[in-house]
Amino acid sequence: MKCDKRHMQLYAVTDRAWVGKHTLYEQVEAALKGGVTCVQLREKELDEAAFLQEAKDICALCRRYNVPFIINDNVEIAIACGADGIHVGQEDMAAGEVRRRVGDGMILGVSVHTVEEARQAVQDGADYLGLGAVFPTSTKTDVEQMSSETLQTICNAVDVPIVAIGGINRDNLLKLAGSGVDGVALVSAIFSAEDIEGACRELRALSERMVKA
Template sequence: MKCDKRYMLLYAVTDRAWTGEQTLCEQVEAALKGGVTCVQLREKEMDETAFLQEAKDICALCHRYGVPFIVNDNVDVAIACQADGIHVGQEDMAAGEVRRRVGDAMLLGVSVHTVEEARRAVRNGADYLGLGAVFPTSTKTDVDQMTNETLRAICDAVDVPVVAIGGINRGNLLKLSGSGVDGVALVSAIFSAEDIEDTCRKLRLLAEGMVRA
């Protein structure tokens, strides 16, 4: 599966912290209806059996909407549910080892913070990169904020699609215009919204304006 940069436009990363009246699957479907272009399932606390079942359910849901489904970190779950891709960070399994495990057909995304990390990830088989945190964020407290200079330098240094992540919302998304990123990855800006579908519709319009600028 080739990583089209259009997949990066509005990239939803799940967080069950905001599940309540709705299940995570219902929240993801609302996001899909609103126009997200990729969904990453992120579960750090769930046991393997439950994680796999949830991954299968959300994978099937994404495919009904024609949107790629990515699993965060867990290579075994990604393979078992036949996900479209796997995303890993610098502290997770090395990109080269992940590529050997999943083969050539599955997308491989890697989180990077420097030009050196970006180039190494691409050499080791990354199909796209996640860059951040581009703004202050409470979701990832162990990552420093990336400067605009580093963001642009990474975009200029690689020839794979890139998505910005970290603290992005409707109020600051357009500040990324001209940076070279192909889209934005959002967590709380999507899943904490009262009306996820409507919020995603508005975010999609902003993201389209950002990449055109």
């Protein structure tokens, strides 16, 4: 599957902090029903065997909805489960090495925070970039907030799809209109919602307005 900027429009990043009444699989399916355009599975706690089984199950689920399935950080799991892509940060395996490991057929996303990092990531084979944190966030405490000027400068400096991440919710999403991003990546705004499907329908409509603005 090739990376299309439309895949960035409403990009769901999982977090099992809100698993309880529903399983993560059920939460992801609700998000897919609500219109998310990409799913990234991020797991920091599961052992490799459990992670792989979960990845295979959710990968098959995403295929049913024809939505790209991305694994965060773990190249071996991405390859083993047949994921559509892999996403890495600046502290993870270098993007160039990831590209060599996964070949040309897998989508590669890279988190960047500066123009230099963005250009290097594209040079190393990134298909899309994640920029953030664009707003204050409690999900990742080690990331500084990115200025709107830096956000726009990076968007203008590269020619791959760009997704904004970090503290984005229904109340501030439209503030990104005109920034140049192709969509938004959300964690708590999706997975902490009481009605995930309904929340995603609203967020999808907002993201479409943002992109068109």
